[in-house]
Amino acid sequence: MTKKIGFLGAGRMATAMIKRLLSKGYQVQVWNRSPDKLDPLVALGAVACVSPAMAATDVDTIISFMADDNAAKAVWLGENGALAAMHPGTVAIECSTLSHGFVLDLAKAISAAGHTYIDAPVTGIPADIEAGNTIFLIGAEPADLDRIRPILTDTGNRTVHFGPVGSGTVYKLMHNLLGAVHIAAAAELVAVAKKAGLDGATVAEIFSIGANASASGLMTVPGMISGNHNEGIHFTTALRAKDAAYALAMTKEYGLSVPVGQAASDVFETATKDGLGDLAQSAVIETLKS
Incomplete structure (x- = not known):
């Protein structure tokens, strides 16, 4: 996979992970509902996007860090959402803490469109994430997990595979x-x-x-x-x-x-x-x- 990543969200946890990715040489194009929060990340080399769809364009991997189900639904499936712009085979890594039922529904929608969904909530506070001390709680098929393992290794210190999609959540x-x-x-x-x-x-x-x-x-x-x-x-x-x-x-x-x-x-x-x-x-x- 390339080192170009689309990122949805720039809250406390997301910002910490974006900084970590940038420090590891990744190109990150990021969208956030409040554009002004992107300025410090742009100063570090990130590319600001005007929509989730733009963030999802021409990348093999998209990472999302949203506050709740409604926000995640909007950025993935809503108007100018990421799903419509994803090229076939894109990997969607959802790090948000979402409801179990919604995770299963979102995974079905993304998979039905020909993409791969990784259930990947995390533990840790922003300082941990920026320092690379993230623990990823994974729900995914083993082969799908292997595809993104380099990214997880660069951004975290442990990946725990609980089983299929939904089990991490x-x-x-x-x-x-x-x-x-x-x-x-x-x-x-x-x-x-x-x-x-x-x-x-x-x-x-x-x-x-x-x-x-x-x-x-x-x-x-x-x-x-x-x-x-x-x-x-x-x-x-x-x-x-x-x-x-x-x-x-x-x-x-x-x-x-x-x-x-x-x-x-x-x-x-x-x-x-x-x-x-x-x-x-x-x-x-x-x-x-x-």
């Missing part, structure tokens, strides 16, 4: 739901500690070295203690709420009940409805004050 959604559980529970710990008058720095320190510490908790507890939810935003409250909702919908596909996940999802949904959606995930502590 299964793990990613439950992984993110688990993160919601960790963060919501950590918020309860910090809220009670504050109410009891415990020293915030001590709480943060002991949490960080305790058996119940998690990566999600470690990223959010400092913000919960300081009350500053506007800085260092790696992932917003609204995005976590969306992922949790997608995960719960998927568990219903399998006829499973996940009450702990449901409770955590409710916390993030409430925080988003309370106007905290664009803030860091530590903002969920604000829903506990009442």
Whole structure:
């Protein structure tokens, strides 16, 4: 495959991956709904595109990083969408965290048009991705995965193949739901500690070295203690709420009940409805004050 890639989206995660690709010598032509976000990437060598279709023109590989199902549907299948501009045999690598049902539908549409779909959500924060420490959670046929392995090797440090298309999304959604559980529970710990008058720095320190510490908790507890939810935003409250909702919908596909996940999802949904959606995930502590 050539080192020319079409890219859909330039959010935090997407921008980090584009920077990584550019640093590895790839030519990247990128579209984003807000064109001004492309200026720093253009300064690094990326080519700005006026539509998803333009980004998908004359490339063998397209990578997408969208916020949700609606955004992904628009860039792939909508007016001036990427699918209509793809030449036969193009590989579509979807790194967005989407609902399981939509991933299966999108894969069918792309495959029916003669292309290859790779289910490839990722773990990590933007800094990890830019540094090449991405873990790809893959759902694909083995031969299809082999075609894009050089790209994955250049942009990440591990590729985990779970099985056919959709299986990467299964793990990613439950992984993110688990993160919601960790963060919501950590918020309860910090809220009670504050109410009891415990020293915030001590709480943060002991949490960080305790058996119940998690990566999600470690990223959010400092913000919960300081009350500053506007800085260092790696992932917003609204995005976590969306992922949790997608995960719960998927568990219903399998006829499973996940009450702990449901409770955590409710916390993030409430925080988003309370106007905290664009803030860091530590903002969920604000829903506990009442």
